[in-house]
């Protein structure tokens with residue numbers, strides 16, 4: 662049996678301000694810093710250790726990982742950063758307030774944009790300053806790979822590509838893995854691991870800063886059980 666830990670970054674400044682975030686690179690709030698430290702302490706308390714870490718190229722996830730590894734005295738382990746674990750791209754909604762957007766477009770529409778599997782929010786224009794194609798973080802991507810908006814299926818596709826190419830082989834080679842990522846990349850991975858239906862994933866919400874453990878079958882990495890670990 663293999664065990665991996667998934668953790669959504671601690672609360673970000675825009676989680677606090679209730680803004681659509683996506684690929685906007687906002688940092689942790691004060692509370693998010695506390696949540697990340699607590700996640701590290703919980704993992705130490707429960708005797709976890711890691712050989713390799715994976716995260717996105719967004720600082721709320723990177724900083725969460727740094728803080729966790731620092732609490733665990735594991736800052737030396739390899740930590741790989743990839744855009745493929747980035748939050749779902751929120752298109753032209755990035756930066757807007759969620760409540761104000763619901764007032765304007767209605768709760769039902771905003772819920773579709775936020776939680777449905779196949780609905781994409783309105784796309785960004787490439788001339789928009791929020792377009793990721795001009796950000797040096799993404800200079801290695803082909804233009805066709807730089808999203809203008811994404812639905813959960815798009816996010817799942819890129820996150821799973823990274824899972825199959827990089828993370829699953831590490832787990833198979835007996836490495837103890839931690840993934841510090843985002844609400845929707847973790848929803849996408851959980852959807853895949855637990856084979857959730859499109860309907861079931863609508864109600865799946867991942868809390869910030871709480872380690873989620875998956876115990877996986879040695880052979881095919883199918884999940885045996887999963888659980889959040891909290892302070893005792």
Ligand SMILES: O=C(O)[C@@H](CO)OP(=O)(O)O
Nearest residue numbers: 680681682683748775844
């Ligand atoms: O704004 C975002 O990028 C995400 C995660 O914070 O929000 P949502 O809960 O709408 O998926």
